[in-house]
Amino acid sequence: MVKISVCAHRNVAVLFGLVCLSIFGLTSCSQEVVTNSWLVELSQGGEVAAREVAKRSGFTYVSPVLGSDTEFHFVHNAVSKSRFRRSVVHTRKLKSHPFVKRAVQQTGFVRSKRGYRPLAGVPLSDLRLKNPDIAELLKDEKDVVITKDPTDPLFGKEWFLKNRGQSGGIPGLDLNVEAAWEMGFTGKGVTTAIMDDGIDYLHEDLKNNYNAEASYDFSSNDHFPYPRYTDTWFNSHGTRCAGEIAAARDNNVCGVGVAYDSKVAGLRMLDQPFMTDLIEANAMGHMPNHIDIYSASWGPTDDGKTVDGPRNLTMRAIVKGVNEGRNGKGNIYVWASGDGGQEDDCNCDGYAASMWTISINSATNDGQTAGYDESCSSTLASTFSNGKSTLRDAGVATTDLYNNCTTTHSGTSAAAPEAAGIFALALEANTNLTWRDMQHLTVLTSKRNRLFDPYLKHFWQYNGAGLEFNHLFGYGVLDAGAMVYMAKHWKPLPERFHCTAGSVVQKMSFGTNEPITLTIDTDACKGTKNEVNFLEHLQAFVTVRSSYRGNIVIHLTSPMNTTSMILSQRPNDDEHKNGFTRWPFMTTHTWAEAPSGTWTLRVENVPGKNNAYDEGVFREWTLVLHGTRDPPYNHQEADEQSQVKLFKVKRMHEAAQKE
Template sequence: MDGRRWAGRCAALALLAACCLARGGSAERQFLNEWAAEIPAGPDAARAIAEELDYDLVGQIGSLKNHYLFRRKSYPRRSRRSAIHITKRLSDDERVSWAEQQYEKKRTKRATVRDSAENLFNDPMWNQQWYLQDTRITPSLPKLDLHVIPVWQKGITGKGVVITVLDDGLEWNHTDIYANYDPKASYDFNDNDHDPFPRYDPTNENKHGTRCAGEIAMQANNRKCGVGVAYNSKVGGIRMLDGIVTDAIEASSIGFNPEHVDIYSASWGPNDDGKTVEGPGRLAQKAFEYGIKQGRNGKGSIFVWASGNGGRQGDNCDCDGYTDSIYTISISSASQQGLSPWYAEKCSSTLATAYSSGDYTDQRITSADLHNECTETHTGTSASAPLAAGIFALALEANPNLTWRDMQHLVVWTSEYDPLAGNPGWKKNGAGLMVNSRFGFGLLNANALVDLADPKRWKGVPEKRECIVKDKSFEPRLLRANEEVVIEIPTKACEGQENFIASLEHVQLEATIEYSRRGDLHVTLVSPSGTSTVLLAERERDKSPNGFKNWDFMSVHTWGENPTGTWVLRITDVSRRIQNEGRIVNWKLILHGTATQPEHMKQPRVYTSYNAVQNDRRGVEKMTDFVEDHTTQENLSEKPKVTEDTSSSSDKAEDKIPSEAMLRLLQSAFSRQMAQKRLPKKTASEKLNIPYEHFYQALEKLNKPSQLRDSEESLYSDYVDLFYNAKPYKHRDDRLLQALVDIINEGN
């Protein structure tokens, strides 16, 4: 009897545990008393449905025609469980073509966790805006800025262009913003009113939107803060992040007043935690499509998106469906050192780069702040996207007839790789364009972009076409750890059809992949021209067994290439987790482009090595060969060079990375309290082996200990122990950077 009772209790406990687990798994999603529905018959039918089914009709969702939001009367505001029966009753109505209960979406602002030309303006922080006019005096820094001043000198300052910032609100009465504030570009979707003013709290949590707007449109010569990139443009704010975010709220924000707003700037997205895969919902996707087709009187809204700050978490922005969209211009960051910051993500969808914060000692971005204050500490890709939006506003003033695709072509064709050439990963694609998964096509060059956009020079790009390539006979392919699935995709790019493509823009791989550990997947696509693109890199923190379902992996790396020929898709798992398994269920390749080559691409892209000249003029040691992320025998000969160095040109770049010397120096920097006899010796030759521009490559190698030589392994172990046991700083990045500063100071 006791045995049966004990068995019964065990069974009950097991059932309770299972229920708790089930509830815990679904607790991440909070369902709301809101239903979105598509009702083709229009508002009268929507009102009738609301009355018959006991709903309150909230109204139309943004600019989406025949899409309505309903609330159920006498129903809880939020719940952990979806009301499937209510949704079914609504969707079963013959007047409803689609219905979905809204749920809360987690969205994070993309600021980092931590927070001559000199006399042009009287604004007190103008001289700190190093990214607009290079005021940096450290000799080791390359001469860099975004080339905005030459555009201003032509009288182009953003006049007549309207930008709205989708964020947590806008302090529109700020004295450096008010003169440029546009209420027609503003709304509060959190409180459903026309005032986007942010909610104040003791931590100033809602400063993000005001800072982003200030970068774009701070007033010039008013003795307040700094100067916006497009300081005569009009700016609005959409308050939508300071509360529950739903698909309907995102759609309403993305599609707000598209006949009036020219540019939408967004510095947020799904969590950059290295394990989230999420994109726009059905409504937000429709809002993007509506904006592209109807915005700006049919020329298309310009959507600018921050690429993400999940670099330290090993995140990949190809898992973010907002930056991975063909409709957005995804912008990454570079530091004042001309390097990829610690927070930046790598992916094939990034189109270009603007400046932002870098390491602990680097300067950051200047802007307006809450309570009519100013800041010089705006950070992350959050700060890069508004700078890009401001540059695009300058281009639209110069040529208001630019379409959304014209703008993307201008960005691709005028962005510069040379200022960022000291970073690994640059490759030349089949159209002669330099591209990098960290930076897209390079650093934005406002002057070059605006010059090319001049209506006297610019010929609008040909009509967009879409060619879908798939294998109807494809059967699911099994994939296990340490194995590779290779799929060859021959195509004539829809030759002989009205959607034939001869010159590529975006390429999408839509795939369904079932896998036991999603983060171990690595997906590569090789074009007929030989351009190899990583569509998905491993993400160590992504342990999800959910795989990918009809996910669009998007790449811009083959821009300008001819798609005809055989594409090669490689899906691998090199994790050595022998329990991993899954299958490639289906796929299709979606080619976007034009039937003829755009006019500006009929001559080869010419890159000017102005940065190498500036380095030489300022007495900075010349850069050596670049380091490819995945160097192959085929592309070794195409590895770009900044300067020729006859004394070392035959050496491999990776052999020049003084990781052993770096380890010794770092070990010493963290060993201040150790006995002198245990301190590693630092010789002059070791210091000379680490020019400043090599710090990045050396640190990159330290992040891959499996690649260290035998002589470095014990040094690496000691360094790691010291690193984690050192006096704690607020951030480990601060601690590492302080060590580097110590090294530099000792070397001078």
């Protein structure tokens, strides 16, 4: 394997600063990789001029960028797809044209699929289960066929849909999808895009629910996102995710999807040596009025040392999607929180930690966290990924390449599509839901159920608004029945505002076991147009470095005494030069709290592997509040358990308003 290191010396977006990208385990920023793609901005002429410029310059025109009539994607087929030197000659050729304002050769970076690993004790050959072999899989399930249940042969193995104690699970610990189905909601009219390595759209369990019009192959630049063949079936990832959402019901093939009457679109963009900002942006902004939900089961490398996130164009695509997509209601972006385990933190992943995405972690069929789960304060909720690793059907049952089935899909890769399926059910119940509505519904209807941390590091606790959360599981496991019921009766939310609550800009040193504590007193922009009285997301933009970045731990405490660990220890992160530069650490743990008062930031170096003394330097902290001026839940209805949550929050809000 060639080892390459890349450094991204550019703004990730308005919200992101300097970030060092680690590839294949190296963190040096000595060399960058560039691709054969260019971002070209024209001063006039639109698409017609862009095609002519490309032709005259020896380039191939690919597409507009995010529907723009001035920015375009070009490639040059004579340039290597990955190289270490920029092609100055080709860039100059583009810039020499009078219509070209800007031409930027795209850098390449790595994006990794989450959850692609054979489960312990399960050989690779067992991952390929042809339909005739399903009877053998079911021989130990005596009561699989129940009249009201789907008749699909693998339904009995889909414990995440109906947990009857299969594979050592806890009965009732599931997504409660049958309650949503019984209400008549199966995802009709909703399309979810699988941003991945393609979809086997010829699969018997997917072909009738495949949205060809909304699909595209950004790797080959055509309309046929069929996975590229490999001997290891590495490109089965997207097909497996698609089946979790939209596998057909009662067709005697594999299992059934969470939203089995919904549609899936394939956006093939992950199957290439290096990702570019252009490809990511165009995928996340593809047909935003035809696609409702974008599901991503990938991200920066989960090696416990990478700190990375979306670049400028990709952030533009996401922000445009939540503001303009679905004809103004906003696209839903679902993200797998990461598979780096206890030695990583998903707040270092700028995709999962974005306030515009819904970050989903996973649990096992007996309520434990999986060994690969990352913890962080930005995770909103959880679904399921694995059962007992010693059993053959330990993972998630779903579709596989070439009309096959599998029972071993795993990782948070498996968790995110389950959430996307539940969101599809909610959108069918109420097509007017916005991207914010979906996040509020997730907070209010997710349940603690039987979820627990077997390592006893992260316990359940209540925030100042009375909402129960966990640093691993967010607000709990998604409950499809509760979400659909509440979605059906949902009332529009008050307008959202953004308040910069204050900053601390001061150079301060700190060493191992020598923490520093900083405070910001805020009135939450009271009396201004940006007044925030009820929180949604909270961001702490922090600039800090240390002689061993992975030993920095940061806690943030709200005026209502809720403490979020916005950065945990990452023992493998030995970076010592750049640290974090205005990195937007995000927490959802203070959801619905009143933000006025004193916020406290505690920054420390904790002892590392060798118990060496580490020196750190803090430089800046800016606190940004996102939420509403008016109470968000006064007129909402919910199921019995979620109604208890609403009652607690309303009571807190009434008390806050009296003050």
